Amino acid sequence: MQFGNLLTSIVDGLLIGAVYGLAAMGLTLIWGVMNVINLAHGPLIALGMFSIYLLFSNFGLNPYLALLIAAFLGLIFGILIYFIAIQRVLGASHLSTLLATYSVNMIIIGIGTAIFTTTFRNVDYSLGNITFGPLTVLGTRAVAALLTFLIAGSLYLFLYRTRLGKYVRAVANNRAAAELMGIPSTQILALSFGIGTMLAILAGGLISTMLPFTILSGGAYELKSFVIGVLGGLGNPLGSLVGGLVLGLLEGIVPVFMPNTWVPVIEFVIFILILIVRPTGLFGVKK
Amino acid sequence: MAMLEVRDLEAGYGEVKILWGVNLSLQEGQLTALVGSNGAGKTTVLRSVMNQVRPWGGSIYFLGREVNRISAHEKAAMGLILVPEARQLFTDMTVVENLEMGASSSRALKHYKQNLERVYTLFPRLKERYHQKAGTLSGGEQQMLAIARGLMADPIVLMIDELSLGLAPLLTIQLFSTLKQLRAEGLTILLVEQNVQTALSISDYGYVLSEGRTHLEGPARKLLNDPQVRTAYLGV
Numbered sequence A: 001m002q003f004g005n006l007l008t009s010i011v012d013g014l015l016i017g018a019v020y021g022l023a024a025m026g027l028t029l030i031w032g033v034m035n036v037i038n039l040a041h042g043p044l045i046a047l048g049m050f051s052i053y054l055l056f057s058n059f060g061l062n063p064y065l066a067l068l069i070a071a072f073l074g075l076i077f078g079i080l081i082y083f084i085a086i087q088r089v090l091g092a093s094h095l096s097t098l099l100a101t102y103s104v105n106m107i108i109i110g111i112g113t114a115i116f117t118t119t120f121r122n123v124d125y126s127l128g129n130i131t132f133g134p135l136t137v138l139g140t141r142a143v144a145a146l147l148t149f150l151i152a153g154s155l156y157l158f159l160y161r162t163r164l165g166k167y168v169r170a171v172a173n174n175r176a177a178a179e180l181m182g183i184p185s186t187q188i189l190a191l192s193f194g195i196g197t198m199l200a201i202l203a204g205g206l207i208s209t210m211l212p213f214t215i216l217s218g219g220a221y222e223l224k225s226f227v228i229g230v231l232g233g234l235g236n237p238l239g240s241l242v243g244g245l246v247l248g249l250l251e252g253i254v255p256v257f258m259p260n261t262w263v264p265v266i267e268f269v270i271f272i273l274i275l276i277v278r279p280t281g282l283f284g285v286k287k
Numbered sequence B: 001m002a003m004l005e006v007r008d009l010e011a012g013y014g015e016v017k018i019l020w021g022v023n024l025s026l027q028e029g030q031l032t033a034l035v036g037s038n039g040a041g042k043t044t045v046l047r048s049v050m051n052q053v054r055p056w057g058g059s060i061y062f063l064g065r066e067v068n069r070i071s072a073h074e075k076a077a078m079g080l081i082l083v084p085e086a087r088q089l090f091t092d093m094t095v096v097e098n099l100e101m102g103a104s105s106s107r108a109l110k111h112y113k114q115n116l117e118r119v120y121t122l123f124p125r126l127k128e129r130y131h132q133k134a135g136t137l138s139g140g141e142q143q144m145l146a147i148a149r150g151l152m153a154d155p156i157v158l159m160i161d162e163l164s165l166g167l168a169p170l171l172t173i174q175l176f177s178t179l180k181q182l183r184a185e186g187l188t189i190l191l192v193e194q195n196v197q198t199a200l201s202i203s204d205y206g207y208v209l210s211e212g213r214t215h216l217e218g219p220a221r222k223l224l225n226d227p228q229v230r231t232a233y234l235g236v
Helices: A003-034 A041-059 A063-089 A094-116 A141-159 A163-173 A175-182 A185-210 A218-232 A235-258 A263-276 B042-049 B072-078 B097-101 B106-110 B110-121 B124-128 B139-152 B169-184 B194-203 B220-224 B227-233
Strands: A127-130 A135-138 B004-013 B015-024 B033-034 B057-062 B080-083 B159-163 B188-193 B205-210 B213-219
Touching: A003 A041, A003 A135, A003 A141, A003 A163, A003 A185, A003 A235, A041 A063, A041 A094, A041 A218, A063 A094, A063 A141, A063 A185, A135 A141, A135 A235, A141 A163, A141 A185, A141 A235, A141 B213, A163 A185, A163 B097, A163 B139, A163 B194, A175 A185, A175 B072, A185 A218, A185 B188, A218 A235, A218 A263, A235 A263, A263 B080, B004 B042, B015 B033, B015 B042, B015 B188, B015 B205, B033 B042, B033 B169, B033 B194, B042 B080, B042 B159, B072 B080, B072 B159, B097 B139, B106 B110, B106 B213, B110 B139, B139 B159, B139 B169, B169 B188, B169 B194, B188 B194, B194 B213, B194 B220, B205 B220, B205 B227, B213 B220, B220 B227
Parallel strands: B015 B213, B033 B188, B033 B205, B080 B159, B159 B188
Antiparallel strands: A127 A135, B004 B015, B004 B057, B205 B213
16 A cells, blocks of 8 residues: 555545534533434534535535625524524423523434435535645645634633633523623624524535435444544534544545444544543543 | 612522521721621621522612622622622632622722722732732632622622631631721621621611521620620630
8 A cells, every 4th residue: 555545545534534523512502501412403504504505506606705695594593493482491400401402403404404305415616626745635634724723712712711702601600600790691692692593504514525425425424523622622612623623534544444334433432431531522521 | 778688588509598687788988897607697698688599589689779680790790799608709810800700890990990900908918919819829819819809899898708717817717807997988898607796796776596597686785785696605
């Protein structure tokens, strides 16, 4: 086997892994702020894919411009989901929040399947190849990874450098105390759910420029998000990026040595091992 | 006009009624103590006043306005601030971030710089540790931060739940004298305490809560000499 192939495989894995990390960021942000496991995360990722597809195919919009529009719509959609489906069950048991988000999941998948069927779509857009010596990567993958780092950086700046972002952290840390200090916690939770949804939409949008998809494709990324969440620590959105890179690296290397079908086996064995050894995740914080 | 007035307040959790008729009236610029033994319902009074526990009956007036149904964050924005029991700091955030979170209303933001200087003067220790995570502070420093965070909210009425809980006696005395200083600057304070003797000795007026009712009230000095209070709470 050629060294160039392995290198390409690894770099490809890392690039796509970054986007996995972005997908996981939304899931882990929502968990960290309101202790809700969002089972609608996968369909939201798929909605991101279809938003780009529709804006690109029907209106001829540049996919990255479409991404901006989709992100904004995602934020609004997430806030709506929060007020309709999440707010009422927030204080109830985990089972209630799981069922609520699962219902949202089923509604999106049902409507999506009715409209789009389950045939594969793709965003037929190319940025050519980028070559460095023995290494060749697809332009869309490089841009997707670059944008992911940009988004992750912005999320960090938002959470740690802006007043509104600090309110999100305060509500995540102690909602009752935040209320006593005058922070409108319900609005902050709705905003957080909106941002989590926006991150899912962004991840889906970037994936749509790299791989073909159906309305059901989000599920696979949701599962990866759980593995990544555990790797990077659920409730730690920035750990997700690291977790995503690890998972991507694995997906780059494993197929070089064994059949592709082993990838999920290895991923989930690692998932279970981490749960046994360090239930809070590799970089997780105690809850 | 009373700054904060509570009339015939009733409240509880689930099926259990805790408060059976609580009456309080805080006068401007005074330090008022609400004392009583463990389990008398003191914390429930404060939580009902902030609407963290929904009152079952009675009324709450803040600056003359009925505020029963107003949510906690809106009350805080109006200037009614509770420093809660067990501090309830944002433990994952730094000292200065906690202070910043205290000043979230537009009222408080207007006086942010001024208030920050004021709390750093009152508690120089916090200034030294401004970049440390709140969860890593000592118990005393955490209580200082809880009070400082409350002051950053620019309170009109400051309510403090169990200031002395878990603190060394020397530190308790120091924090009580800080409260006296704040009162001297004109702040209206409600001090809720299990430590009856100390609380009454620094207060202007006092209420004694027992079995969910305020059954005694009067100038703090008078209460300290009241035979009922002396036998029930001071062990004399």
